[in-house]
Amino acid sequence: MTAVLLWALAQDPDLEAVLEFERRVRACAEKVRPAFVFYGQGSGVVISPDGWVLTNYHVAGNRRGQRVRLAGGRPFTADAVGWDVHGDISLCRLREAKDLPFCELGDSDALRVGQAVLAVGNPFMLGNRNWEPSICLGVISARHRYMDNPGYFDAIQTDAPINPGNSGGPLVTLDGKIAGINGRIDVRRFASRVNTGIGYAVPANQIRRYLEAFKAGGRVREGCIVGLTVGEAGDPRLEGSGAYGDGVLVAAVTEGTPAARAGFEPGDLIVEVEGLRTPNLNRFHGAVGNWPQGETVRVRVRRGGGEQELRVLLGDPAWIRERQMNLLPADLGFLPAGEDDADGVRVRSVAGEGPAEKAGMKAGDLIRAAGGTALRGWEDLREILSRLRPGEELRLVVSREGKELDLVLRAAPR
């Protein structure tokens, strides 16, 4: 007994506790380093064995055919597939990739201030000779940091040293999961660009909500509610708006916009977007920007003593349609207008010498039926068009100046 106690006393329990922490950091480093990508002047991280890579838009942009390297030096060619210019994320794909080491996206809403994190990156491009990434330890300093221009609306702040070259690299929790993508720092003098203990990462949960849109390809824009004029509760210019922190006050709703269609009314107090509380304008924009345009989100409002849940389409419908048209498999040569006609789809413009023009379509036409199916709006037409392959034909019924016309649209052969 005495011997056992003597042995126990000889151990240093303080040191053991710290060594246990060290073991976790080392294990995490071992896990995440192989999934690191040297991406041009910046960093990136593999998120799937078949080569999907996350980085910053300001690192990868929308470029195709970039030579990148996995930690250790294995070269790949990367193509940017989807990107968010304001939110500063590009999703890229490595060509001919399989069975790659990767990091999973974690749950950034579950992060705690003070929690230990590692920033993996290539600061000052120090690893460009032997392709060894760098890891730095820090903590979560704050969550939900709001920055306009560009829109880091819901950033994680960390004191894990982030320096030039770290951009696009992952901020990981000690279980090896991605908390966010590091992208910005605050420095006293921009010219020096050396970390001062203030770095920002785009949160994993926001990225996850954009992933599907990124994979579909092209530019993805951050969500906004078109048609709302909002103010902050407690703003002295808004009489009787309550106290600061209560929520975001709807001052006006523009007719014919997604906000009006969703049923917002002046005087509504917005308190939650998809379960995220919106105590002020920054958090409101941050929460809405957590989803890409084209998504429909649930918004809780206080109205007349009660609460209501509204569902609203994020973004400008015209832009969303344009994007969806661009992503259709076949080239059709026309763009739908933004307005939502209950009895068809209005044509905004027809491209010169394209398939739609050859079929006789004109701007202003209302497409009422396609392939024998009557249309109740854009979603119906999109469904039909998405099945159309290059070279195939589609019969359309359009109304023009009170007359009904039959058109045969032949999708351009590839």
Place this chain on the structure above:
Amino acid sequence: MTALLLAALLGTRGDDPSEALGRVLARLRERAARSVVAVEVERSDDPEGGGFQGQVSAHRDYYNRPRGPVSGVIYGPDGHILTSFFNVSGRIRPGGLRVFLPDGTSRPARLLGSDERRDLALLKIEARDLPTLPKAAPGEAAPGAFVALVGRSPDPRVPTINLGIVSAVERMGGTALQTDVETNYGNAGGALVTLKGRLAGVACHVHPESPWGQSGGVGFACKVAEIDRVLERLKRGERIEAEKVPFLGILPGGGDPDAPGLQVGLVVPGSPAEKAGLREGDVLVGIDGAEVADFEDFRGALLSKKVGQEVVLRVRRPRDRARKEYEELRLRAVLEGRPGE
């Protein structure tokens, strides 16, 4: 006896666990500081009066240097002291080097040898039986391992400690560890130790031209294995200069992303590339045995060579660009040092 031991054991364990790190660091600082010294450096080109009056630009070298004493590590019981070369570079006044030992005494030092590439300098003082630190085993300072930097600046009587992790293990051509411990003019030259108090390296590579600045979360330490590799040479008084970086003399051009190789955008007049017959528009695909697919390959291949060495450049020269027809060439180039170095 048993009861006494139990009580002692509970006494340590019963405390607030959040204090554990603080206690570990306090003990580590105390232990490591026995082998960490302060070095006072007086330079002969210190401007008189020390005032700024328009002299900063004339004495840039002076003003860009650490003020006050810097840190050093005892690396031999017989008075060998290691510090960062930058700490003791420049013109030093005769008798201008002084080492302050942990016991509060000080004595004159002389500069034995230095290594620019490793940013190391070896000093010697008259002393015996000085305490040295045990060395970290290979692999002990792995990525993610906790390390602390112990220095003695600005007050030689008060050791400092900063905590961080090993960020990378093969930096500066494999001679240095990278760490996120806040490293600055004061603690550079100090001892980077593991949690168990073993010496992993000597903090270095903090100087006015370093892009990572000071305390930016990117610091370096020359590894103990690398110190031991050159220690005897330093003791013999060698001044090891930084090796010249080999230079070929091309700038990359646009190139075709689907065709491997580095397209030559510009050939520097009078450079080894020009002498070898390389032309703008050529596509460099290999240097000796190494494949070159992009600029990084090129840089890596070049840096593995030495100044004065002859290399074979494997080049594809466009015969008909539109038809993608190329002529395969092998050109011989003798690498030179970068101009102006």
